Amino acid sequence: MTERAxxxxxxxxxxEWPLLxxxxxxxxxxxxxxxDVGISPSLxxxxxxxxxxxxxxxxVDYVVRLVLAEHRARWAATHALDLVVIxxxxxxxxxxxxxxxxxxxxxxxxxxxxRGRVVAYLVGGAVLLSFLAALAVLDAERHGAEPxxxxxxxxxxxxxxxxxxVGYGDRFPxxxxxxLIGVGLMIGGITLLGSVTATLASWLSDxxxxxxxxxxxxxxxxxxxxxxxxxxxxxxxxxxxxQASHGVR
Amino acid sequence: MTERAxxxxxxxxxxEWPLLxxxxxxxxxxxxxxxDVGISPSLxxxxxxxxxxxxxxxxVDYVVRLVLAEHRARWAATHALDLVVIxxxxxxxxxxxxxxxxxxxxxxxxxxxxRGRVVAYLVGGAVLLSFLAALAVLDAERHGAEPxxxxxxxxxxxxxxxxxxVGYGDRFPxxxxxxLIGVGLMIGGITLLGSVTATLASWLSDxxxxxxxxxxxxxxxxxxxxxxxxxxxxxxxxxxxxQASHGVR
Amino acid sequence: MTERAxxxxxxxxxxEWPLLxxxxxxxxxxxxxxxDVGISPSLxxxxxxxxxxxxxxxxVDYVVRLVLAEHRARWAATHALDLVVIxxxxxxxxxxxxxxxxxxxxxxxxxxxxRGRVVAYLVGGAVLLSFLAALAVLDAERHGAEPxxxxxxxxxxxxxxxxxxVGYGDRFPxxxxxxLIGVGLMIGGITLLGSVTATLASWLSDxxxxxxxxxxxxxxxxxxxxxxxxxxxxxxxxxxxxQASHGVR
Amino acid sequence: MTERAxxxxxxxxxxEWPLLxxxxxxxxxxxxxxxDVGISPSLxxxxxxxxxxxxxxxxVDYVVRLVLAEHRARWAATHALDLVVIxxxxxxxxxxxxxxxxxxxxxxxxxxxxRGRVVAYLVGGAVLLSFLAALAVLDAERHGAEPxxxxxxxxxxxxxxxxxxVGYGDRFPxxxxxxLIGVGLMIGGITLLGSVTATLASWLSDxxxxxxxxxxxxxxxxxxxxxxxxxxxxxxxxxxxxQASHGVR
Numbered sequence: 001m002t003e004r005a006x007x008x009x010x011x012x013x014x015x016e017w018p019l020l021x022x023x024x025x026x027x028x029x030x031x032x033x034x035x036d037v038g039i040s041p042s043l044x045x046x047x048x049x050x051x052x053x054x055x056x057x058x059x060v061d062y063v064v065r066l067v068l069a070e071h072r073a074r075w076a077a078t079h080a081l082d083l084v085v086i087x088x089x090x091x092x093x094x095x096x097x098x099x100x101x102x103x104x105x106x107x108x109x110x111x112x113x114x115r116g117r118v119v120a121y122l123v124g125g126a127v128l129l130s131f132l133a134a135l136a137v138l139d140a141e142r143h144g145a146e147p148x149x150x151x152x153x154x155x156x157x158x159x160x161x162x163x164x165x166v167g168y169g170d171r172f173p174x175x176x177x178x179x180l181i182g183v184g185l186m187i188g189g190i191t192l193l194g195s196v197t198a199t200l201a202s203w204l205s206d207x208x209x210x211x212x213x214x215x216x217x218x219x220x221x222x223x224x225x226x227x228x229x230x231x232x233x234x235x236x237x238x239x240x241x242x243q244a245s246h247g248v249r
Numbered sequence: 250m251t252e253r254a255x256x257x258x259x260x261x262x263x264x265e266w267p268l269l270x271x272x273x274x275x276x277x278x279x280x281x282x283x284x285d286v287g288i289s290p291s292l293x294x295x296x297x298x299x300x301x302x303x304x305x306x307x308x309v310d311y312v313v314r315l316v317l318a319e320h321r322a323r324w325a326a327t328h329a330l331d332l333v334v335i336x337x338x339x340x341x342x343x344x345x346x347x348x349x350x351x352x353x354x355x356x357x358x359x360x361x362x363x364r365g366r367v368v369a370y371l372v373g374g375a376v377l378l379s380f381l382a383a384l385a386v387l388d389a390e391r392h393g394a395e396p397x398x399x400x401x402x403x404x405x406x407x408x409x410x411x412x413x414x415v416g417y418g419d420r421f422p423x424x425x426x427x428x429l430i431g432v433g434l435m436i437g438g439i440t441l442l443g444s445v446t447a448t449l450a451s452w453l454s455d456x457x458x459x460x461x462x463x464x465x466x467x468x469x470x471x472x473x474x475x476x477x478x479x480x481x482x483x484x485x486x487x488x489x490x491x492q493a494s495h496g497v498r
Numbered sequence: 499m500t501e502r503a504x505x506x507x508x509x510x511x512x513x514e515w516p517l518l519x520x521x522x523x524x525x526x527x528x529x530x531x532x533x534d535v536g537i538s539p540s541l542x543x544x545x546x547x548x549x550x551x552x553x554x555x556x557x558v559d560y561v562v563r564l565v566l567a568e569h570r571a572r573w574a575a576t577h578a579l580d581l582v583v584i585x586x587x588x589x590x591x592x593x594x595x596x597x598x599x600x601x602x603x604x605x606x607x608x609x610x611x612x613r614g615r616v617v618a619y620l621v622g623g624a625v626l627l628s629f630l631a632a633l634a635v636l637d638a639e640r641h642g643a644e645p646x647x648x649x650x651x652x653x654x655x656x657x658x659x660x661x662x663x664v665g666y667g668d669r670f671p672x673x674x675x676x677x678l679i680g681v682g683l684m685i686g687g688i689t690l691l692g693s694v695t696a697t698l699a700s701w702l703s704d705x706x707x708x709x710x711x712x713x714x715x716x717x718x719x720x721x722x723x724x725x726x727x728x729x730x731x732x733x734x735x736x737x738x739x740x741q742a743s744h745g746v747r
Numbered sequence: 748m749t750e751r752a753x754x755x756x757x758x759x760x761x762x763e764w765p766l767l768x769x770x771x772x773x774x775x776x777x778x779x780x781x782x783d784v785g786i787s788p789s790l791x792x793x794x795x796x797x798x799x800x801x802x803x804x805x806x807v808d809y810v811v812r813l814v815l816a817e818h819r820a821r822w823a824a825t826h827a828l829d830l831v832v833i834x835x836x837x838x839x840x841x842x843x844x845x846x847x848x849x850x851x852x853x854x855x856x857x858x859x860x861x862r863g864r865v866v867a868y869l870v871g872g873a874v875l876l877s878f879l880a881a882l883a884v885l886d887a888e889r890h891g892a893e894p895x896x897x898x899x900x901x902x903x904x905x906x907x908x909x910x911x912x913v914g915y916g917d918r919f920p921x922x923x924x925x926x927l928i929g930v931g932l933m934i935g936g937i938t939l940l941g942s943v944t945a946t947l948a949s950w951l952s953d954x955x956x957x958x959x960x961x962x963x964x965x966x967x968x969x970x971x972x973x974x975x976x977x978x979x980x981x982x983x984x985x986x987x988x989x990q991a992s993h994g995v996r
Contacts, residue, residue: 164435166416167913194944201447415665446692664914695941
């Protein structure tokens with residue numbers, strides 16, 4: 001481990017909690033003006049400031065991690081999504097998915113297997129993603145030409161029906177921004193569906209194999225017991241136990 | 250096994266059937282006023298009483314099992330869903346999913362493999378869940394502002410199109426309660442879809458492996474036959490059969 | 499193989515083609531009055547007769563196979579679906595799924611693996627099921643109170659959007675019969691989706707394993723070559739090749 | 748490798764880039780008149796010419812590859828789709844899926860595993876397919892009787908909601924051609940969903956196995972260390988280390 005790598009690790013450890021707090025502050029500052037249209041201008045300005053501070057902090061974090069990276073070009077390639085999230089205002093709420101990282105903190109003290117962690121990430125990610133998408137689509141659609149998503153209840157209902165690929169069509173976005181959010185949700189929903197299925201398939205195949213193994217184990221036990229009995233029989237009749245056991249084996 | 254664990258097991262064995270009967274009674278007492286709006290006040294009151302009695306019995310069962318648990322904190326954590334179901338009136342019908350436990354009773358006398366049981370639970374759970382959701386959504390939607398689910402037929406049709414994630418949008422809930430039920434159904438539907446796929450994948454991978462194994466087995470048979478023929482040849486030509494077979498092995 | 503089992507096998511071989519021909523005749527006699535409302539009464543009567551004859555033939559086939567079965571109770575249990583299809587007029591068109599059995603005939607002369615056969619059954623079954631459901635739903639919906647499925651084009655479009663769980667909601671059944679057909683289609687669609695996924699998963703896992711095995715094989719080859727070189731070296735230097743090879747092993 | 752096979756390989760290598768360029772030219776010549784209805788007649792004629800030239804080049808490529816094939820009948824059978832794409836004007840844009848082959852070129856210089864390549868093909872194929880279907884459906888629907896897909900934005904939104912099987916139903920095709928394109932998209936979407944799930948399942952099962960293997964490896968290490976300690980003990984006590992280790996093994 002080089003000196004630089006150690007400093008990068010120290011930075012990540014040190015910045016973890018402040019960035020999480022800023023992400024939550026960003027969420028609140030983003031949600032308040034969206035949920036309540038009639039807030040006072042001063043509060044609205046405060047929210048704007050909080051959003052910009054949080055954005056600046058994340059940009060600084062990106063630059064610091066890039067500078068401290070061992071191989072900068074490779075780091076930039078594998079963290080392209082981070083740059084996109086910082087550059088595009090529309091994707092900014094996605095930063096909140098960092099909250100899912102909280103699970104990591106919880107996880108250190110728990111002893112959950114890989115599948116358990118996948119399930120925890122799925123549930124956490126799905127709840128957060130549907131909530132964020134509802135906020136964002138409400139923001140985008142409310143002032144559209146023919147809006148049919150106008151309350152947060154409608155927006156969340158829409159985001160859940162979209163993520164699960166049910167898609168009733170009682171609510172749907174009509175603006176370009178709203179549709180982009182919808183496409184993101186659909187991709188998230190397909191991944192969600194796929195992950196649920198994959199987890200179930202992995203669990204089931206393990207259980208089936210365990211059952212088969214249990215059968216084989218039981219059989220092995222039976223055979224071993226049988227062999228011991230034969231060996232005992234042999235010994236009693238004055239035979240050669242060693243060779244007999246060799247033959248059975 | 251401690252004395253307490255034995256008492257817990259005895260309680261579960263003893264309470265299994267009464268609780269199932271109460272769950273069915275609850276279902277009937279819940280369904281009758283929902284399906285027939287014009288029932289007499291006295292029958293309606295009887296239904297209310299039955300629902301409360303069933304609810305109390307389930308609460309008692311929860312407390313007894315908690316008291317008899319070896320590690321109470323851990324038991325409470327792993328049975329959090331039971332508490333939620335008892336505490337939230339909306340989720341109460343979910344208790345009927347206990348009926349699926351009937352399959353366990355059937356299962357003891359049958360010899361179905363793990364996959365067979367998964368399929369049985371899937372079918373039983375899907376039918377029961379769609380029926381319960383139809384009842385609950387009809388109850389919630391009928392008095393909404395602009396209801397479009399007004400008969401039990403519509404409600405069941407809606408619950409099935411939701412569970413399968415088809416979602417035509419000819420029927421959809423408009424109240425908060427109705428939408429909550431919808432979200433539950435979608436999650437159930439995704440799990441259903443995932444389980445069907447996982448079961449099929451597990452079955453197919455077993456079949457493919459069995460086919461491959463059959464090929465290997467056939468090959469092994471061929472080689473064994475060949476070896477015996479060579480050994481016979483060797484013996485006839487005055488060679489040393491023991492070493493030859495050792496070499497082939 | 500008992501005498502009865504041989505007779506059962508002979509019956510199945512003998513009845514295979516006549517039943518397939520009758521199934522196709524049934525399809526035509528079922529489709530013609532559905533597709534063309536204005537046919538002459540005599541043609542309509544002919545179609546009715548053909549349908550009844552086909553139905554009678556399938557009932558006779560069921561009885562004969564039941565009588566010739568080794569264990570009648572078990573046969574009836576495993577062929578419960580056959581009885582349901584014969585008893586319920588609504589499900590009668592399902593008999594056409596027998597046409598998929600044609601694939602069996604084709605298959606005998608081909609050398610397709612298990613996955614290939616699964617794909618062939620999927621494609622055949624999906625096309626046939628969507629076509630049959632379109633016919634049946636057109637028959638059921640045309641005379642409904644507020645029909646929105648009135649041409650065969652609309653019906654087929656509806657059945658495909660339902661099977662794939664897309665469910666636009668531009669066309670949907672409003673009668674009880676039509677909705678039952680829809681539920682059947684949705685279940686078929688979920689199974690279809692699941693089978694496609696399972697087949698892809700099985701194929702992918704085989705490919706990944708083959709890639710890993712290829713790596714191991716290459717490594718094994720390398721080691722074997724190395725070992726031979728060492729043995730040659732050993733021999734040249736007057737060492738004991740036998741023990742050396744034993745040590746490497 | 749025969750002389751003919753070598754010439755076939757040379758043809759494929761030689762024709763790869765020209766055909767890709769022609770495919771892109773075809774795409775542009777196809778897209779321009781669809782996206783902009785009011786282009787000048789001369790530009791429209793140029794687009795027509797480019798489309799015909801591209802079509803002719805693909806037909807020639809098909810014939811050449813058929814002539815150079817080792818077993819022509821088998822080649823025609825395995826490349827039936829190529830012939831269908833050339834013969835049916837509606838499917839012609841599908842030829843653009845060849846652009847996905849670009850990934851192959853990229854791939855040669857990269858070191859991505861099988862799963863990485865599957866993901867790359869999925870993403871590339873999904874973007875291209877949804878874009879092509881949007882173009883084609885706009886072309887087909889714009890002049891329908893009651894069109895509700897009239898801008899490219901609407902068309903792409905529709906194609907994405909269809910591929911992900913969400914299907915709101917705010918936009919849907921009403922003409923025969925448009926519906927055919929929709930069916931193709933749905934099949935593509937199901938395969939897409941299935942591939943995502945299969946990839947996730949394969950990844951997860953590998954990770955679970957790796958975790959289990961790590962456990963086994965740790966155990967093996969433990970046992971080996973234990974054995975060494977026992978051997979050391981044995982040696983110190985004047986025992987026979989060789990036999991002891993043999994017995995443990």
